[in-house]
Amino acid sequence: MFSKWKNKLSSGGRSLNPFSRLPLTLKITGWYSIFLLLMLLMLSVFILQFTQLWEASEMRSTLQSRVINTADNLTRFRPFQEGVFTVLYTDNGVAVKGVIPDGFPPESMISPHHIQEVTVKNTTFYYYDAPVAAPAFHGWVRGVMPATTASRAANIMLLSLILGGVIFLVIGTSGGYWIIKRGLGPIRNMTQTAADIGQKRDLSQRIEQLVDSHDEISALSKTFNTMLDSLESSSQREKQFSSDVSHELRTPIAVIQAESDYGRAYIDNIDEAKESFEHIFQQSRFMTAMVTQLLDTARLDNMDSIKKDPLSISQMMQEVADSYQRICKERNITLTATIQPDLSMVGNLPFLKRAVGNLIDNAIKFTKDAISIQVVKLNNTIRITIKDNGEGINQDDLDKIWNRMYQVDQARTKKANQGLGLGLYFVKNVINLHQAKAYAISEPHVSTSFILEFPIMTDEAFREDTP
Numbered sequence: 245m246f247s248k249w250k251n252k253l254s255s256g257g258r259s260l261n262p263f264s265r266l267p268l269t270l271k272i273t274g275w276y277s278i279f280l281l282l283m284l285l286m287l288s289v290f291i292l293q294f295t296q297l298w299e300a301s302e303m304r305s306t307l308q309s310r311v312i313n314t315a316d317n318l319t320r321f322r323p324f325q326e327g328v329f330t331v332l333y334t335d336n337g338v339a340v341k342g343v344i345p346d347g348f349p350p351e352s353m354i355s356p357h358h359i360q361e362v363t364v365k366n367t368t369f370y371y372y373d374a375p376v377a378a379p380a381f382h383g384w385v386r387g388v389m390p391a392t393t394a395s396r397a398a399n400i401m402l403l404s405l406i407l408g409g410v411i412f413l414v415i416g417t418s419g420g421y422w423i424i425k426r427g428l429g430p431i432r433n434m435t436q437t438a439a440d441i442g443q444k445r446d447l448s449q450r451i452e453q454l455v456d457s458h459d460e461i462s463a464l465s466k467t468f469n470t471m472l473d474s475l476e477s478s479s480q481r482e483k484q485f486s487s488d489v490s491h492e493l494r495t496p497i498a499v500i501q502a503e504s505d506y507g508r509a510y511i512d513n514i515d516e517a518k519e520s521f522e523h524i525f526q527q528s529r530f531m532t533a534m535v536t537q538l539l540d541t542a543r544l545d546n547m548d549s550i551k552k553d554p555l556s557i558s559q560m561m562q563e564v565a566d567s568y569q570r571i572c573k574e575r576n577i578t579l580t581a582t583i584q585p586d587l588s589m590v591g592n593l594p595f596l597k598r599a600v601g602n603l604i605d606n607a608i609k610f611t612k613d614a615i616s617i618q619v620v621k622l623n624n625t626i627r628i629t630i631k632d633n634g635e636g637i638n639q640d641d642l643d644k645i646w647n648r649m650y651q652v653d654q655a656r657t658k659k660a661n662q663g664l665g666l667g668l669y670f671v672k673n674v675i676n677l678h679q680a681k682a683y684a685i686s687e688p689h690v691s692t693s694f695i696l697e698f699p700i701m702t703d704e705a706f707r708e709d710t711p
Contacts, residue, residue: 269428273421280416288405295401303327303389304359307372311387315374318381327389332376334383345369345390354384367392430465437468447476478546484648493534496527503527541648541666544673550592552678557596557626557698558587561619564600568608572615577608581617589626590701591678599674602667603630603694610634610692621700628696636688645684646672671696 266274310328314321323330323342331342344350348369352362359372368391376383433451440449450472451465507520565581572579607615611632618629637645648669671694675682678698686692 268431269421269425272424273417276420276424277413277417280413280420284409284413288402288409291405292402303391304370307370307387307389308359311372311374311385314387315376315385318376318378321385329388331386331388332383333386340383342386344386344388348388348390356384427459427461430461434465434468437472441472447472447479493531496531496534499527500524537666537670541670541673544595544670544677547673547677550595550677552590552592554588554590555593555596556587557589557591557628558583558585558619560593560597561600561617561628564597564604565617568601568604572608575608576613577611578614579617580615581619583617583619584621587619587621587626589698591698592674595674595677599671599696600628600630602671603696606667606694607632607634607692624700626698626700628698629693631691631693633691636690636692637684637686638688639686642684642686646682 306326307328310326310330314330318332321330321332321341329343329345329348331344332340334340339350347364347367348371349362349364352360352371354373355371356373356375359370362369362371369388370391371386371388373384373386376385430451437449437451441447450469503520503523507517561583562581565579565583569579604615604617607630611634614633616629616631618627618631620627646668648666672682675696680696680698682694682696684692684694
């Protein structure tokens with residue numbers, strides 16, 4: 245019955261434990277303070293016990309020493325000194341001089357060589373008797389010390405422990421709360437940042453980093469910021485892909501729609517219909533190629549690494565060059581390939597073929613009548629150079645040509661250039677995934693060279709780099 249009632253309460257989604265609703269800072273501080281309080285109590289009990297034992301030992305030692313010194317030399321007799329009441333007795337038990345504390349029973353029996361303890365009305369007394377060694381006097385010296393002397397010292401110690409413990413507990417709790425609150429600050433920032441991102445859909449926000457902080461919370465905040473960087477990058481790529489698709493599809497869709505409207509309204513014979521259908525077919529084929537290229541580029545953007553295998557770069561480049569010979573011949577372009585034999589490297593064969601193919605396609609679009617391909621080994625680098633003798637590229641544009649959707653209309657525009665500006669961007673991404681370099685050298689109105697440089701990896705580096 246109780247378990248059913250408990251399940252009903254817990255199924256409501258609200259905890260009956262008020263402690264669970266407290267902030268984490270207060271929870272940690274609470275447990276820390278309780279633990280600190282227990283430690284202080286245990287330490288105080290130990291100190292009090294030790295103090296009481298030490299005071300009792302000191303009191304007994306003082307009592308015994310005072311009595312023995314007086315018995316050895318009566319000239320040292322003092323009725324009260326160092327908390328000890330001293331009385332001089334004859335052998336018959338008659339007090340000659342000295343005083344005893346109030347409440348101490350004077351008839352207490354003689355107890356030489358042993359400290360005795362007597363309690364009267366909740367008051368404890370310690371006394372010690374020693375025989376007098378003087379030749380002219382025969383009797384006893386009795387020393388009495390009330391236990392209240394030690395009690396007062398213990399009370400002072402207890403008061404000091406309480407006062408010091410309270411001060412220490414307040415300082416420790418306050419300091420602990422400040423340290424915990426400061427340490428958990430990045431977590432609050434994470435919570436607030438996540439809430440702001442959820443409300444504003446703004447992935448550009450980041451958690452403020454503490455300078456010179458290298459603890460676990462700081463590492464967590466750095467990891468969170470890295471995750472936000474990745475999310476923002478993915479979001480930007482998604483937005484860029486949507487923008488590219490909408491921008492590039494607008495023109496062919498408009499052409500298809502215009503041709504369709506014209507065909508429905510004005511075409512009266514089969515020849516005009518064929519011409520209109522041909523326009524629609526060309527635009528559809530262009531759209532298919534464009535969407536494929538956009539999807540491939542988007543897929544490459546989302547990659548952090550690619551699978552790499554040992555391959556013969558000499559053989560790959562020869563195959564690529566041979567495959568373009570017919571196309572170049574049809575366009576009256578002379579394609580020459582100078583490839584150093586037996587060159588090997590580590591890479592992704594399909595991606596490398598497409599990247600090199602994009603560069604050759606680009607050269608075919610803009611060359612006048614000649615393209616050269618060169619593959620050589622320089623030190624620990626394999627260099628691939630694809631050169632055309634076209635209009636060239638202005639120096640200001642050489643760094644921009646690798647950007648997404650960028651086209652150099654001023655210097656290299658041709659009617660045959662129907663690209664999207666994604667070819668070189670694709671090449672750059674492939675090269676980056678191979679930890680290689682890609683750059684262009686151009687002399688306006690003379691030639692342009694696209695150069696790829698790949699590091700030759702050792703077997704150990706290949707094993708470390710292979711995902």
